[in-house]
């Protein structure tokens with residue numbers, strides 16, 4: 357599903373080159389749960405941005421579901437993101453003035469789905485994350501853990517190929533954080549492909565496979581024996 361090969365990402369800032377990714381190769385099969393771990397600045401978010409088609413490699417190849425997506429123009433990348441990627445961020449990234457249900461409907465808006473069907477799918481996704489009784493709440497009327505559940509419902513609603521979660525527990529206390537991780541594992545058991553980015557070794561060790569990054573490179577891969 358995800359096939360990254362020899363990818364480099366170089367940023368130029370004030371005339372200085374920063375190699376954020378160096379010769380990174382990574383394959384993720386459908387239905388896998390993988391964790392990407394590593395210290396701050398090691399390139400985890402850069403890798404997530406490339407996997408999620410928010411950015412393209414400076415060099416190297418990225419194929420998503422067999423399609424070379426490393427050289428596409430922005431409008432095509434946006435289409436691929438909408439169809440194939442469900443994002444979950446540390447800061448939730450919900451729109452504050454609309455309800456949980458309306459937030460979850462957003463990815464479907466761009467697909468020409470009728471409003472009745474959007475609502476039906478959004479309510480189903482909110483039910484899946486245990487928020488059937490909070491669908492009319494706005495983000496500010498929800499706890500942090502509940503807001504992150506809304507974000508996960510929004511990531512799920514379009515049935516993407518992969519859920520990409522970048523430090524999804526970073527803004528939560530350990531109790532709600534554990535619930536979010538448990539929810540991601542539950543979705544994985546239901547067949548979803550999950551890529552979890554974390555600097556927390558405990559969380560990383562719960563994944564089927566952990567990729568360790570350092571200084572823009574993948575320095576180690578660990579497969580967990582069940």
Ligand SMILES: Nc1ncnc2c1ncn2[C@@H]1O[C@H](COP(=O)(O)OP(=O)(O)OP(=O)(O)O)[C@@H](O)[C@H]1O
Pocket residue numbers: 367368369374375376394395396397398399400401402403555
């Ligand atoms: N837009 C950018 N312009 C210039 N340099 C950047 C940019 N984005 C990231 N970098 C640099 O690339 C390197 C990798 O950054 P990245 O955000 O991928 O790290 P990270 O592993 O996600 O760290 P953290 O755990 O702190 O989130 C860092 O040295 C960072 O300063």
Ligand SMILES: [Mg+2]
Pocket residue numbers: 400401402
């Ligand atoms: Mg990061």
